Amino acid sequence: MSMTLTNHQTAQPRSGQGSAGSAAGSSAARGVGGSGQHPGRGFGGGGPASAMTAIDPIRVLRQYQWVLAASVVLGIVIGVAGHFAWRSWMPVFVANATFKVNDPIRDVMQVGANPGQTGDYIERAQGTVAARLMDPEILRQAIGDPAVRDNTTWIQGFTNAEGRLDIAEALEDLSDRTRAIPMPNSSLVALQVSGRSAGDVKRLNDAIVSVFESEQLTRKNESRQDLSSSYSSLRNELQTQLDGLQSEIEDYVAANQIPPSNFLDPVSQEVQELSSTLTELNQAYAAAAGQVELYQQRINDPSQDYTDEDLASAEADPKVYTLDNTLLQLQATRRAELVGKGPQHRYIKELDRQIQAMQAERDAEFHRVLARNTRVRLEMAQTQADSMALQIEDIEGQLAAKEVRISELSKHQAWLESKKQEKEGLITRIAEIEGSIAATNLYGDSKQTSQVSLWGNALEPDRPEWPKPLISVFLGMLLSFGLTSCFVFLRELTDKRVKGPADVSLISHGRVLGVVPHLSDDPTNPRSIDLISVRAPNGVMAESIRQIRNPLLRAMDRAGHKSLLVVGGQPGAGSSSVLTNLAVSIAKTDRRVLVIDANFRRPGLAELFGVPGIPGLGDILAGEVEAEQGVHVAPDAPGLFVLGAGSTEHRLFERLGTERMAGLLAQFTAAYDMVMIDAPAAVAAGESQALAHLVDASVLVVRALQEDRGLVARLIRQMRESRAEHLGVVLNAARIAAGGYFKRNFKHMASYH
The missing domain is CATH 3.40.50.300 (P-loop containing nucleotide triphosphate hydrolases)
Structure with missing residues (x-):
C-alpha cells in the first residue's frame, strides 16, 4: 500500500501548527x-x-517592524508640522559679534604681524573677556543706548503707560538672552544676543559692543605709560643679571683651568684608539689561550691527532731522518736477498728482526720529538699569552683614567652649556623688551596693542536660528518612536x-x-x-x-x-x-x-x-x-x-x-x-x-x-x-x-x- 500524504494539519488542528504548519x-x-x-x-x-516576561528585542522588532516604521513616518510629519508652527509663533533670531584676544606685549613688538599666542594665556583672557561682556554694568549702559530705547520693540515690554522703564526687569531679561562664548581652539570670543525680532537683537548687540569698546579704550590709555615704564625697569634688571652671569662664567673657567672649546674631543679620540687596541689584544689573547689549551691537552693525552704541520716537523728532525734512511736501506737489502733466498731463510729472518727493531726505534724517537716540539710550542704560546695579558691590563688602566677625565670634563662642559643657554636667553629677552619699548612709543595708538579687539560686527539675521528643521524632525521622530516603543515593550512585558x-x-x-x-x-x-x-x-x-x-x-x-x-x-x-x-x-x-x-x-x-x-x-x-x-x-x-x-x-x-x-x-x-x-x-x-x-x-x-x-x-x-x-x-x-x-x-x- 502506498502512503497517502494529506495536509493533516488543516484537517486535524491538534496535530500541527495550524495553517502555517x-x-x-x-x-x-x-x-x-x-x-x-x-x-x-x-x-x-x-x-x-x-x-x-523575558523580552527578546530581535523578536519584538521583527514582530512590530511595520508599526515602528509607521511611528517613524508619523514622527516626521509631527516634526515638520511642529517646526512651522514653532517658527510662526516663537522664532528665535540670534545676532553674533566676534572679539579677538591679543597679547599686548607680543603684539607691540610685531605690530601688523600675526604672532602666535600661548594656549594658557588665551584661555584665561577669553574667560576674562566673556565675563566682562556679561557684566551687569555693561548691559545696563547698553540698555540706555538711544538706539535701544528709541528703535526696539523689546524695550517696550519693560516700559509702563507713563513711559517709565523698569530697568531691573530689562537688565534681567537682557542677561538671559545674552551669551558670551569663548570659542575653543582659537583666540575668539562670540557675543550672542537672541530675541524674536531680527532688528532688536542687532541693535542690542551693537549697543553692548559699543559700551565694551569704550571701556577698553579708556583702560588702554590709562595703562600706556605704565607699560613703557615697566619695560624699561625690566630691561635694566635683565642687563644686571646678564653682567653677573658673564662674571660667573669667567671665574669658573679660571678656577677649573678649563681648556678652550671642544676640549673633550682629544680625550675622546684617545679613548677610541685605546678601545680599538684593547679589542684587538683581547682577540689575540683568546687565540693564544686556545693554543695553550690545545698544546696542554696533547701533552696530557699523546693519542690525540696532530696537525700535518706537527707531523712534518717531527719527521724533519735529524735523528728521525737518519733512522728513516737506515730503515729504508734494510728494507732494500731484504728485497734484494729475497730473490735468491726464500722468506724462511735464516738471513731473511735476521733482516726482518732488524727491520722490526729499527721500526720500533724510529717510532719511539718520532713520538719523543712530537712531545718535545709540543712542549716548546706550549712554552711559546704561554709566553705570548702572558705578554698580551700584561698589555691588556695596562690599556684597561689607561682607559679607566681617561674615562674619569672625560667625566670631569663632561661636568664642566654641561655647566658651561647651561650657562651659555641662560646667557643667550637673557640677551634675547633684552632685545625683545627693547623692541617692545620702541614699538610702544611708535604705535601706542594702534588697536592691535589692545588686549581685545572687535573681529566682526553683528549682522541683522535674515532667518531664525531656532527652530532648526532637522532637529524638529528628529524630535518628532524621537517622540513618536519612543512612545510607540514604550507601548510595544510594555505590551510584551505583560504578555505571559x-x-x-x-x-x-x-x-x-x-x-x-x-x-x-x-x-x-x-x-x-x-x-x-x-x-x-x-x-x-x-x-x-x-x-x-x-x-x-x-x-x-x-x-x-x-x-x-x-x-x-x-x-x-x-x-x-x-x-x-x-x-x-x-x-x-x-x-x-x-x-x-x-x-x-x-x-x-x-x-x-x-x-x-x-x-x-x-x-x-x-x-x-x-x-x-x-x-x-x-x-x-x-x-x-x-x-x-x-x-x-x-x-x-x-x-x-x-x-x-x-x-x-x-x-x-x-x-x-x-x-x-x-x-x-x-x-x-x-x-x-x-x-x-x-x-x-x-x-x-x-x-x-x-x-x-x-x-x-x-x-x-x-x-x-x-x-x-x-x-x-x-x-x-x-x-x-x-x-x-x-x-x-x-x-x-x-x-x-x-x-x-
Whole structure:
C-alpha cells in the first residue's frame, strides 16, 4: 500500500501548527540531563515562573517592524508640522559679534604681524573677556543706548503707560538672552544676543559692543605709560643679571683651568684608539689561550691527532731522518736477498728482526720529538699569552683614567652649556623688551596693542536660528518612536504567553528538549510538516527533528526507558506532528518503533500513515481482537509500526488508564525497541494524566504564542507528579528570529545537502 500524504494539519488542528504548519527543530535544542533521575522528577530547568516576561528585542522588532516604521513616518510629519508652527509663533533670531584676544606685549613688538599666542594665556583672557561682556554694568549702559530705547520693540515690554522703564526687569531679561562664548581652539570670543525680532537683537548687540569698546579704550590709555615704564625697569634688571652671569662664567673657567672649546674631543679620540687596541689584544689573547689549551691537552693525552704541520716537523728532525734512511736501506737489502733466498731463510729472518727493531726505534724517537716540539710550542704560546695579558691590563688602566677625565670634563662642559643657554636667553629677552619699548612709543595708538579687539560686527539675521528643521524632525521622530516603543515593550512585558525557549526556561523545571521553528522560517518553503522526515529527509525540517531526536534517545537509553508519551498542552499544539516525525527519525536508527494513537477524541495517525485504523487500540482494550491484529507496518518508513485508535464504539476514554492498558504496553515494550503514544491535549482531556502513570517517560509539546506560561508550569508540575519521567518541553512553531536563532543558519542547512 502506498502512503497517502494529506495536509493533516488543516484537517486535524491538534496535530500541527495550524495553517502555517511547523518548522524543523532548532540546532539550539539542548540534550536533557543524565540518568539516575527519580521517576517523574525530570531534569531540572529554569527557576520559578516569573510574572514578568523575558523580552527578546530581535523578536519584538521583527514582530512590530511595520508599526515602528509607521511611528517613524508619523514622527516626521509631527516634526515638520511642529517646526512651522514653532517658527510662526516663537522664532528665535540670534545676532553674533566676534572679539579677538591679543597679547599686548607680543603684539607691540610685531605690530601688523600675526604672532602666535600661548594656549594658557588665551584661555584665561577669553574667560576674562566673556565675563566682562556679561557684566551687569555693561548691559545696563547698553540698555540706555538711544538706539535701544528709541528703535526696539523689546524695550517696550519693560516700559509702563507713563513711559517709565523698569530697568531691573530689562537688565534681567537682557542677561538671559545674552551669551558670551569663548570659542575653543582659537583666540575668539562670540557675543550672542537672541530675541524674536531680527532688528532688536542687532541693535542690542551693537549697543553692548559699543559700551565694551569704550571701556577698553579708556583702560588702554590709562595703562600706556605704565607699560613703557615697566619695560624699561625690566630691561635694566635683565642687563644686571646678564653682567653677573658673564662674571660667573669667567671665574669658573679660571678656577677649573678649563681648556678652550671642544676640549673633550682629544680625550675622546684617545679613548677610541685605546678601545680599538684593547679589542684587538683581547682577540689575540683568546687565540693564544686556545693554543695553550690545545698544546696542554696533547701533552696530557699523546693519542690525540696532530696537525700535518706537527707531523712534518717531527719527521724533519735529524735523528728521525737518519733512522728513516737506515730503515729504508734494510728494507732494500731484504728485497734484494729475497730473490735468491726464500722468506724462511735464516738471513731473511735476521733482516726482518732488524727491520722490526729499527721500526720500533724510529717510532719511539718520532713520538719523543712530537712531545718535545709540543712542549716548546706550549712554552711559546704561554709566553705570548702572558705578554698580551700584561698589555691588556695596562690599556684597561689607561682607559679607566681617561674615562674619569672625560667625566670631569663632561661636568664642566654641561655647566658651561647651561650657562651659555641662560646667557643667550637673557640677551634675547633684552632685545625683545627693547623692541617692545620702541614699538610702544611708535604705535601706542594702534588697536592691535589692545588686549581685545572687535573681529566682526553683528549682522541683522535674515532667518531664525531656532527652530532648526532637522532637529524638529528628529524630535518628532524621537517622540513618536519612543512612545510607540514604550507601548510595544510594555505590551510584551505583560504578555505571559510562551514565545521562545527563554520563556520556557523561566518556568520551574522548564527544560527545553528541542525547538520546532515556524514553517515560514524554513528557506525551502515546505507546505506542511506532516511526515516531513519521509517526504524530505534531507531538508531543514527533517534535520531539525533529528536534532530533537538525539538528546531524547540519549536520555531514554541512559534511563532504560522504552515507552514515551507525547502530549500537547492545548489543542493545536502540534504534538501529533512532532510525534510522527520523531518516530520516523528514530526508526531510521535501526530501531523497531511502534506508534500508538491514544487520542480517542480526534484520532488521525492511521490516516496520516496510510494504514487501516480499525481494528485498533480501542478494539484491543475491548477484547475484540488480539494486539497483533491492530498493528500495521507503515509504508515508506522501515522499522515503523502503527496502531490506530480503533472503531468509534470501542474508543472509551476510561480504558486508557486500566490495568489492561498497562499490560498491553508491557507486551509492546517487550516486542519493540520503543513505543510512542500520541495522547490528546492535557488541558482538554484527563486521559493524558492517566497514560502518564503507565509509561516510562513523557514529553510536553507547547505551541509558541498559544500557551500561557502559568498553564505550562501547571502541566509540567502535573507530569512530574506522575510515574513517567518528564524529559522536557518541545517548543513548536517558534519564530526563529529570536533567542539566538538566525534564519541564515537554516539557509546554510538547506544548501548543505
